[in-house]
Amino acid sequence: MQRTLVKDALNATASSNAILLQGWVRTRRDAKAFSFIELNDGSCLKGMQVIVDATLPDYGNVAQANTGASIEVHGKLVESKGGGQKWEVVAEKFTVLGEADNTYPLQKKGHSLEFLREIAHLRPRSNLFGAVFRVRSRLAYAVHQFFQERSFHYVHTPIVTASDAEGAGDMFRVTSLDLANPPKTADGKGVDNAQDFFGKKTFLTVSGQLEAEIFASALSNVYTFGPTFRAENSNTSRHAAEFWMIEPEVAFCDLNGNMDLAEAFVKHLIRDAKEHCAADLEFFGKFVDKDLLARLDFVLEKPFVRCSYTEAVTILEQSGKTWEHPVAWGANLQAEHERFLTEEHFKCPVTVYNYPRAIKAFYMRQTDGTAEGRETVAAMDLLVPGIGEIIGGSQREERLDKLRAGMALHQLNEKDYWWYLDLRRYGTVPHAGFGLGFERMLMFVTGVANIRDVIPFARTPGTADF
RNA sequence: UGCCCGGUAGCUCAGUGGCAGAGCAGGUGACUGUUAAUCACUUGGUCGUAGGUUCGAUCCCUACCCGGGCAGCCA
Numbered sequence: 001m002q003r004t005l006v007k008d009a010l011n012a013t014a015s016s017n018a019i020l021l022q023g024w025v026r027t028r029r030d031a032k033a034f035s036f037i038e039l040n041d042g043s044c045l046k047g048m049q050v051i052v053d054a055t056l057p058d059y060g061n062v063a064q065a066n067t068g069a070s071i072e073v074h075g076k077l078v079e080s081k082g083g084g085q086k087w088e089v090v091a092e093k094f095t096v097l098g099e100a101d102n103t104y105p106l107q108k109k110g111h112s113l114e115f116l117r118e119i120a121h122l123r124p125r126s127n128l129f130g131a132v133f134r135v136r137s138r139l140a141y142a143v144h145q146f147f148q149e150r151s152f153h154y155v156h157t158p159i160v161t162a163s164d165a166e167g168a169g170d171m172f173r174v175t176s177l178d179l180a181n182p183p184k185t186a187d188g189k190g191v192d193n194a195q196d197f198f199g200k201k202t203f204l205t206v207s208g209q210l211e212a213e214i215f216a217s218a219l220s221n222v223y224t225f226g227p228t229f230r231a232e233n234s235n236t237s238r239h240a241a242e243f244w245m246i247e248p249e250v251a252f253c254d255l256n257g258n259m260d261l262a263e264a265f266v267k268h269l270i271r272d273a274k275e276h277c278a279a280d281l282e283f284f285g286k287f288v289d290k291d292l293l294a295r296l297d298f299v300l301e302k303p304f305v306r307c308s309y310t311e312a313v314t315i316l317e318q319s320g321k322t323w324e325h326p327v328a329w330g331a332n333l334q335a336e337h338e339r340f341l342t343e344e345h346f347k348c349p350v351t352v353y354n355y356p357r358a359i360k361a362f363y364m365r366q367t368d369g370t371a372e373g374r375e376t377v378a379a380m381d382l383l384v385p386g387i388g389e390i391i392g393g394s395q396r397e398e399r400l401d402k403l404r405a406g407m408a409l410h411q412l413n414e415k416d417y418w419w420y421l422d423l424r425r426y427g428t429v430p431h432a433g434f435g436l437g438f439e440r441m442l443m444f445v446t447g448v449a450n451i452r453d454v455i456p457f458a459r460t461p462g463t464a465d466f
Numbered sequence: 467u468g469c470c471c472g473g474u475a476g477c478u479c480a481g482u483g484g485c486a487g488a489g490c491a492g493g494u495g496a497c498u499g500u501u502a503a504u505c506a507c508u509u510g511g512u513c514g515u516a517g518g519u520u521c522g523a524u525c526c527c528u529a530c531c532c533g534g535g536c537a538g539c540c541a
Binding site for chain 1: 467476477478490491492493497498499500501502503532533534535536537538539540541
């Protein structure tokens with residue numbers, strides 16, 4: 001007999017004489033003549049109420065059906081006599097597949113997020129994490145849907161990379177050398193990396209952008225979606241050492257087109273979650289963040305504000321606020337500044353663009369006609385309330401001479417970027433792209449405040465459990 | 467990495483320089499178309515680790531470990 005998912009059984013339009021459910025016991029309530037069991041199989045937030053009558057030959061099995069046990073129920077789907085649900089299943093055959101004794105750590109009551117992190121192998125069985133990871137799955141699908149529908153091609157950029165200066169932070173070293181006794185160079189001083197697996201130093205990628213630019217220079221519209229690694233000792237609720245990033249790269253596109261794409265993309269993901277994960281979002285709105293649903297609606301309705309870096313600095317200077325970090329043209333916007341802009345001043349998502357050249361990456365396109373000492377590049381950051389930066393992107397410098405000047409400014413060696421420079425030598429085109437942190441997007445959509453709780457198994461400094 | 471807060475029962479927490487506490491979970495029983503069921507009884511502790519101060523430290527001090535928050539770095 002074919003198994004029915006709880007999700008489908010709950011949406012049934014008619015009763016059924018024969019149904020098979022399989023899942024895990026969330027709670028059991030015993031009466032004298034029968035027991036109530038809430039069965040959850042992860043297909044949706046809600047469980048199915050199962051009635052096991054004491055006259056049933058299998059009734060003796062119910063004693064083993066404790067919270068956490070896996071069970072299989074053959075029975076009838078009938079309209080519920082109780083108040084809390086439309087359908088329930090009256091068991092005819094009741095089997096406990098795997099018991100869970102009283103050491104099972106998940107209780108019927110709510111647990112702290114910190115405790116649940118320590119039992120990351122069991123937390124998907126909780127309401128909150130079931131919901132988080134259903135939304136995560138759905139939004140991963142929506143990412144592909146958004147780009148595929150717009151004729152973007154999905155590019156798999158390498159996870160192991162030899163370029164050690166992608167400019168996005170400290171990298172994890174990848175090596176198969178014996179760390180206790182590495183081969184030495186001829187002079188005996190350094191490690192001979194030529195003897196390493198790839199014949200050179202290699203790292204885990206911090207960004208697929210430069211490779212994506214290669215493919216945008218051939219397939220026009222491309223995107224990457226994969227794991228990314230940063231070896232930064234960041235201990236915050238918004239940083240992980242391993243996270244997933246989406247990086248579209250678009251040929252024949254300028255910064256405005258890039259900002260349009262970013263806004264449409266973010267809104268698509270929110271709309272998709274609202275449409276396909278309504279019950280899960282409702283749960284977040286009830287137990288995680290009371291303002292969540294209103295905020296998501298608000299973000300969908302309003303166009304994102306666009307504000308140049310220079311304007312932003314003026315707003316901050318005239319805000320009358322005292323800042324922990326001083327505001328001055330040329331300095332990076334700090335978290336407190338970004339939060340003020342998006343949470344207090346504009347009260348909606350804000351795209352800040354045209355940042356000072358000196359504080360941004362070498363590959364960003366120099367803005368034409370900027371004043372001496374106030375040179376900017378076509379960079380953009382999308383800031384959202386509650387999280388801050390969720391997207392960083394730019395129009396790329398497509399002019400060979402300007403790119404070389406940018407590399408000189410950042411003291412980079414052209415030899416390391418010969419292929420990147422070739423893109424500007426042969427058929428160069430204006431192009432732009434951005435990176436969206438998938439986990440940060442999930443935080444925004446679910447209201448979950450810590451990045452460790454929107455990724456199945458978080459990798460943060462000092463922690464790589466499971 | 468810096469600053470701040472925390473670590474006491476399985477979980478969430480209270481507490482005191484002199485016998486270790488509650489709620490929930492667990493166990494036993496009762497009751498009930500229940501639904502984070504209810505009621506009664508009940509098991510459960512190396513008070514993070516190591517030093518120090520003290521007649522006596524879970525409590526005060528120091529170091530370390532672990533967790534969290536904020537900041538920087540960024541997505």
